[in-house]
Amino acid sequence: MIPPLVLDIDGTLTDAQGRLDPRVFEVLPSWDAPVVLATGKAFPYPVSLCHYLGLPQTVIAENGGVVLVDGEVTFAGDREAAQAVADEFVSRGGTLGWDAADTVNRWRETEIAVSLDADEALLREVAAAFDLEVIDTGFAYHVKSRGIEKGIGLEHVCETMDYDPADFVAIGDSENDASTFRVVGQSYAVANADEVAKDAADEVLEQSYMDGTFSVLESLQNS
Ligand SMILES: O=C(O)COP(=O)(O)O
Numbered sequence: 491m492i493p494p495l496v497l498d499i500d501g502t503l504t505d506a507q508g509r510l511d512p513r514v515f516e517v518l519p520s521w522d523a524p525v526v527l528a529t530g531k532a533f534p535y536p537v538s539l540c541h542y543l544g545l546p547q548t549v550i551a552e553n554g555g556v557v558l559v560d561g562e563v564t565f566a567g568d569r570e571a572a573q574a575v576a577d578e579f580v581s582r583g584g585t586l587g588w589d590a591a592d593t594v595n596r597w598r599e600t601e602i603a604v605s606l607d608a609d610e611a612l613l614r615e616v617a618a619a620f621d622l623e624v625i626d627t628g629f630a631y632h633v634k635s636r637g638i639e640k641g642i643g644l645e646h647v648c649e650t651m652d653y654d655p656a657d658f659v660a661i662g663d664s665e666n667d668a669s670t671f672r673v674v675g676q677s678y679a680v681a682n683a684d685e686v687a688k689d690a691a692d693e694v695l696e697q698s699y700m701d702g703t704f705s706v707l708e709s710l711q712n713s
């Protein structure tokens with residue numbers, strides 16, 4: 491039996507330059523079980539990817555802040571508090587980074603992303619004062635409400651779809667995937683994963699990025 495999948499996007503379905511690896515189009519459209527994309531990116535990214543893969547739109551975005559399953563969207567997290575952190579951070583001399591920080595956060599509904607160039611210590615200090623947390627995905631700092639996680643998002647997806655999270659195979663690369671790894675039956679960290687993800691995974695792959703992911707998907711298909 492082919493297992494359902496919960497897949498991180500950045501660092502897991504991409505190459506080292508952050509580009510989507512074309513092998514996703516080879517293997518995911520014909521996957522014979524549910525595929526859930528679980529990302530820290532804003533909501534439109536995984537929705538678009540599902541659309542162009544020809545997959546049902548079952549997504550967890552913003553690190554669990556936004557979940558779409560069976561046509562229903564749910565939101566969790568205090569976007570206004572995250573905005574207040576961003577505003578305070580800027581007023582204390584921080585920069586959100588990116589040429590187009592407004593574009594990066596334009597579609598964010600529950601949290602704010604800040605460039606890794608930003609002053610991390612200051613960002614963490616300001617976030618803590620608002621009782622929010624900062625997670626580092628290796629792609630951005632995310633300022634978010636506590637207790638919102640991809641893994642909780644997956645439990646919500648599973649309730650709606652009448653699946654057990656333990657039936658899922660997860661693949662990911664960073665801190666924001668550890669909660670997913672904890673609720674699934676089998677989890678893999680790609681070789682480029684951070685230490686938090688590697689510690690949480692059942693198995694650390696020898697190969698990085700989509701090379702690692704593809705090796706798991708191929709062996710699941712052939713088993
Ligand atoms: O948005 C990010 O920072 C990382 O996104 P990811 O969860 O798909 O790796």
Ligand SMILES: [Mg+2]
Nearest residue numbers: 498500501663
């Ligand atoms: Mg990732």
